[in-house]
Amino acid sequence: MYIAMVSAECAPIAKAGGLGDFVQGLARELAIRGNQVEIFLPKYDVLRFDRIRGLTKCHQDLWVPYYDQWVHCDVECGEVDGLKCYFIDEHARENFFRRGKIYGEPDDPNRFAFFCRAVLEFMYKSGRHPDVIHCNDWQTGLVPVLLYEIYQALGMTHSRVCYTLHNMGHQGVVGEHVLRQVGLRPDRLLVMERLLDPVSHRAGNLMKGGIVFSNFVTTVSPRYAWEIQHTDQGMGLQGVLQYYDRKFGGVLNGIDYSVWNPELDTHLPKPYGPDSLPNKAASKRALRERVGLEDVFKPIIAVVSRLDRQKGVDLIRHAIYHTLKNGCQFVLLGSAPEPKVNELFWGIKHEMDANPDCHLELTYNEELSHLIYGGADMILIPSVYEPCGLTQMIAMKYGVVPIVRRVGGLADTVFDANYSDKPFEERNGYLFDELTPASLEAAMDRAIGLWFRFPEYFRQLRTNGMRADNSWNKPGQQYLNIYHHLRG
Numbered sequence: 001m002y003i004a005m006v007s008a009e010c011a012p013i014a015k016a017g018g019l020g021d022f023v024q025g026l027a028r029e030l031a032i033r034g035n036q037v038e039i040f041l042p043k044y045d046v047l048r049f050d051r052i053r054g055l056t057k058c059h060q061d062l063w064v065p066y067y068d069q070w071v072h073c074d075v076e077c078g079e080v081d082g083l084k085c086y087f088i089d090e091h092a093r094e095n096f097f098r099r100g101k102i103y104g105e106p107d108d109p110n111r112f113a114f115f116c117r118a119v120l121e122f123m124y125k126s127g128r129h130p131d132v133i134h135c136n137d138w139q140t141g142l143v144p145v146l147l148y149e150i151y152q153a154l155g156m157t158h159s160r161v162c163y164t165l166h167n168m169g170h171q172g173v174v175g176e177h178v179l180r181q182v183g184l185r186p187d188r189l190l191v192m193e194r195l196l197d198p199v200s201h202r203a204g205n206l207m208k209g210g211i212v213f214s215n216f217v218t219t220v221s222p223r224y225a226w227e228i229q230h231t232d233q234g235m236g237l238q239g240v241l242q243y244y245d246r247k248f249g250g251v252l253n254g255i256d257y258s259v260w261n262p263e264l265d266t267h268l269p270k271p272y273g274p275d276s277l278p279n280k281a282a283s284k285r286a287l288r289e290r291v292g293l294e295d296v297f298k299p300i301i302a303v304v305s306r307l308d309r310q311k312g313v314d315l316i317r318h319a320i321y322h323t324l325k326n327g328c329q330f331v332l333l334g335s336a337p338e339p340k341v342n343e344l345f346w347g348i349k350h351e352m353d354a355n356p357d358c359h360l361e362l363t364y365n366e367e368l369s370h371l372i373y374g375g376a377d378m379i380l381i382p383s384v385y386e387p388c389g390l391t392q393m394i395a396m397k398y399g400v401v402p403i404v405r406r407v408g409g410l411a412d413t414v415f416d417a418n419y420s421d422k423p424f425e426e427r428n429g430y431l432f433d434e435l436t437p438a439s440l441e442a443a444m445d446r447a448i449g450l451w452f453r454f455p456e457y458f459r460q461l462r463t464n465g466m467r468a469d470n471s472w473n474k475p476g477q478q479y480l481n482i483y484h485h486l487r488g
Helices: 018-032 108-125 142-154 176-181 206-213 222-230 238-243 277-291 313-325 339-352 366-375 391-397 408-413 437-453 455-467 473-487
Strands: 002-006 036-042 053-066 069-080 083-090 132-136 160-165 216-219 248-250 300-304 329-333 358-361 378-381 401-405 430-432
Touching (some): 002 018, 018 083, 018 132, 132 473, 160 473, 206 238, 222 238, 222 408, 277 300, 277 366, 300 313, 313 339, 313 358, 329 366, 378 391, 391 408, 401 408, 401 437
Parallel strands (some): 002 036, 002 132, 160 216, 216 248, 300 329, 329 358, 378 401, 401 430
Antiparallel strands (some): 053 069
8 A cells, every 4th residue: 555644743853742753653564564655744954864864856846836826846855764755845935944943933834734735736746646645733734625625636536535633732723824825715615614713713724624624534542532522622623523523533652662662772771671670770770870869779750751731740840849758769851842831940950959869851862761761660741631642651661650640642551550440460550630739649659659668569560561562563553444444
């Protein structure tokens, strides 16, 4: 099967979050299973060009409609970890993808609307007719709209579209000029059955367009699929998702075990697995040495997270002090995009600088994240909402016991040591429900108490998580089933 994946991100060359890992992991799994997979991305100036092999210009003089003009583009192709990638290199005076960043510009809707039109124009001009075009999040929501409104009439009738929702918090709510920019008719599309935003009745909603016009819609965990249909996590699109329930489902993400695996991880001082767990102690010593923690008989509780409101920053702050009060050590790795949150955590960092049991690293460091997973005993994820979450899956692979809020993909992957209906050999962590310090403390106290008083049971929770299969094997097959359903 020929599968085209269209995305704003792909790890490791253009990654701002979990979307990049999703595209890379699923594409690799599909390719391993014998499918022809091609990835389409903007050619950002911040790409990791050192990770792209054989980057060459493969299509010149691609002219893309832009309002009543045409913008000249080139298309370059190269290989990223064995995957074929195409990069739209636009030469617009706006320099859409030469901004020094992936997201965060006032004209992001214009930038990614142009990308959608350019991808389809390239497919059309180069004679590409994928069996399935797999689009992701609001940035590519216009691809199915353009396909059915413009390109089908030009002969692109073969392709079907699968559209994945990664985060309902960002939907691409735009003015009608964005539709006119790519050659679409606002009078035809800005109606409630199509792209009109359910909340702001004068605006278009690019994510809604992707839902309405695609052939199948997925999100990144079964629990999140239910939440965005039946709670305020749908951010206004609950009714749309309920209406299209027949073509909607949740598929839990996987993680790439060639990258996240303590038995293979070169960032760790000594490899280990569920049958060689004592070797994890070397990573704990190395982590303490790296971040300046005292080498004592205490568990290490870690946070590896972007520090924004979605991730429960108030509870993370509370957990720092609760950890230290209960005789444990705390390590945090993460950056805060919001100035007030950034200021809050820098204040805590200065307060804790001399504390031998606490270290905050307020940046993102891929190498250090591997060592934290290798050295930590528990990881805290108190998210307000969490579509899937990769952190808890990675942590469990490294023998780290997760303490998480029962939302989204966290609830689909973490099974409470005390209260789950799963057999004990499948229990792997601790959950709490309320977004309150008391609820968090109750879960933390159960985990800390087990570490100190019943180490053999804590060790069993570690190995349960390590033996669980959170690879791309099962979700890869589920996506292939969806693709075959669309083709059938």
